[in-house]
Amino acid sequence: AQSVAQPEDQVNVAEGNPLTVKCTYSVSGNPYLFWYVQYPNRGLQFLLKYITGDNLVKGSYGFEAEFNKSQTSFHLKKPSALVSDSALYFCAVNYGGSQGNLIFGKGTKLSVKP
Amino acid sequence: NAGVTQTPKFQVLKTGQSMTLQCAQDMNHEYMSWYRQDPGMGLRLIHYSVGAGITDQGEVPNGYNVSRSTTEDFPLRLLSAAPSQTSVYFCASSYLGQGRGETQYFGPGTRLLVL
Numbered sequence: 001a002q003s004v005a006q007p008e009d010q011v012n013v014a015e016g017n018p019l020t021v022k023c024t025y026s027v028s029g030n031p032y033l034f035w036y037v038q039y040p041n042r043g044l045q046f047l048l049k050y051i052t053g054d055n056l057v058k059g060s061y062g063f064e065a066e067f068n069k070s071q072t073s074f075h076l077k078k079p080s081a082l083v084s085d086s087a088l089y090f091c092a093v094n095y096g097g098s099q100g101n102l103i104f105g106k107g108t109k110l111s112v113k114p
Numbered sequence: 115n116a117g118v119t120q121t122p123k124f125q126v127l128k129t130g131q132s133m134t135l136q137c138a139q140d141m142n143h144e145y146m147s148w149y150r151q152d153p154g155m156g157l158r159l160i161h162y163s164v165g166a167g168i169t170d171q172g173e174v175p176n177g178y179n180v181s182r183s184t185t186e187d188f189p190l191r192l193l194s195a196a197p198s199q200t201s202v203y204f205c206a207s208s209y210l211g212q213g214r215g216e217t218q219y220f221g222p223g224t225r226l227l228v229l
Contacts, residue, residue: 009154032214043118043204043220044157051215090156094214101147101172102218104156 002027002095006105013081013112021076021108023091032094033074034102035065039087047089050074061085081112116140118221120205126227127195135190135224137205144210146188147218150174150201157204163188164210195228202226 003026013019025031032051036044048059055067065076074091091105121136139146147162149172159172163182177199179191188207192199202225206218 004156034217036220043222044206046217046219049215049217092157101159101162102157104149104158106154106156 002093002103004091004093004103004105006089006091006108008108009106010109010111013110015083015112015114016080019078019081019085019110019112021089021091021110023074023076023105025072025074025091025093027093027095031067031072031074033065033067034092034094035059035063035074035076036090036092037087038090038107044090047076081110083112083114086110086112118205118207118219120203120221120224122224123222124225124227126229127192128229129195129197131195133192133195135192135203135205135226137188137190137221138186139188139205139207139219140186141207141219142185143207143219144185145216145218146182146205146207147172148178148180148188148190149204149206151204151223152201160190160203192226195226197228200226200228 005024034049035047038044048057050057050067058064088107090107092102118139144165148160149157151157158174161180163169169180202223204223205221208216208218
């Protein structure tokens with residue numbers, strides 16, 4: 001069965017420090033992986049995705065993610081965190097046949113302190 | 115472009131009442147879907163559609179009904195609301211061109227409380 005795991009409910013980081021939000025997946029076949037961010041009382045915003053090619057994917061707002069096939073991971077990273085990065089982050093994998101059905105992780109709350 | 119819009123923003127229902135959550139997109143996307151978001155559970159797929167007249171069930175379809183008469187609109191109907199349907203509902207849409215690689219765009223959500 002397809003699944004996505006985000007092992008940390010919350011990640012706390014000081015502003016200016018690097019941040020990592022972890023995601024592991026289990027899918028049959030090639031994975032199509034996504035990161036979304038949700039600010040309070042807002043919808044989900046797309047950050048980045050991995051389909052194929054370079055294992056390091058760059059996305060919006062300075063975020064990047066590294067696809068690691070052997071560890072079945074797709075961790076989200078940013079070299080220098082901002083207070084405004086504080087939000088709920090979701091990892092997702094597309095599992096549907098030819099269309100776009102997503103399975104989401106439970107989400108990780110990122111808190112960046114000044 | 116307005117993107118994906120949802121109405122209402124917030125709704126309170128009594129058990130047994132029915133209602134329709136509206137979703138519209140102006141990007142000419144073939145694919146549309148409904149998710150519910152519950153604390154600690156991420157988002158779960160309720161129903162989806164790959165074009166007008168074509169709908170299918172997702173992971174948690176019970177108690178919900180959908181139809182797709184136009185490309186733009188994809189309403190979600192609660193036939194007889196139950197407290198277990200208290201949740202935040204998100205509509206999303208995307209092209210089908212890249213299949214599983216297409217990016218889905220989400221609406222702002224509808225917060226539903228069933229008493």
